[in-house]
Amino acid sequence: MSEISLSREAVAAYQRDGFLFPVPALPPAEAAALADEVLAFVDRGPGRHPVPWTQKAYLLLPSLDALIRDERLTTPVASILGEDLLVLSADLFVKRARSKGRITWHQDVNYWELEPIGDVLTAWVALTHATPDNGCMRYSAGGHLGRLAHEERPGGDNLLTRGQEIAVDIDEAAAVDVVLAPGEVAFHHALAPHASGANGTDAPRIGFAIRYAPTRIRQTGGPPISARLARGADRFGHFALEDGPDAALSPAALAAHEKALSVHAATGFSTI
Helix, strand or coil: CCCCCCCHHHHHHHHHHCEEEEEECCCHHHHHHHHHHHHHHHHHCCCCCCCCCCCCHHHCCHHHHHHHCCHHHHHHHHHHHCCCEEEEEEEEEEECCCCCCEEEEECHHHHCCEECHHHCEEEEEECCCECHHHCCEEECCCHHHCCCCEEECCCCCECCCCCEEECCCCCHHHCEECCECCCEEEEEECCCCEEECCCCCCCCEEEEEEEEEECCCEECCCCCCEEEEEECCCCCCCCEECCCCCCCCCHHHHHHHHHHHHHHCCCHHHHC
16 A cells, blocks of 8 residues: 555645545554554553553554554645654554444643644554444534533543543434444544544454544643654654654663653643
8 A cells, every 4th residue: 555645635635524434454464463463562561660651652562653654644744734743742542342432522732832723643553453342532523613611521431531522412313423444543623622422332342543643732731742754854853853763662661751741741731
């Protein structure tokens, strides 16, 4: 499967709706191999690592670091954001079989202090099938055109750490199920309202959410986070640039991840 630039029509659809899917990226067998590695990683874990290992997981696993910089992803993203790209975070979402965890309606950037806010794009890579039965995402078309008020209701089955939820009603009947096959990707705008349900199946649902932004983006508050250069060049220097891991869960990788997350957790990025 080769790198593919998005057509003008596809970019226009993203700008109109706030999302675009499915975008082909990886062969199913490659996605399945990554899913197996992620599950083994989840089962083994990084021991007593003091920060959330599901966030910025590319700093721990070389395969995920390669994926965020893979031209099969960055080329279509560049069609929307431009050639010079950073990854601000990239997070594993694993819903175990028959798990009740869900994600309430929210906008990703509600707590992120970034400018321009609309320049952040999430590429949600399906490593397994994503269906309504196993808790796929749902999008609300057109909701990315403005920032919406949120309420915080932590606890229960909500997988968002603050329990953040959009404080106005979303038309569930008009929401779109983000059905993806392994290796397909959904792109959504930083302000696109989205949610997901529980996994009612006997198999896990695994996704990898990569937060891309052009290198011109900057923080407007909070402690400065680090970022990974994914494509092109960084001519602005707004973020300290990260290196990839030398080996999976190596001492150096664990130390770099802990350093990055110690700052990351003090910002709004810790709510994802």
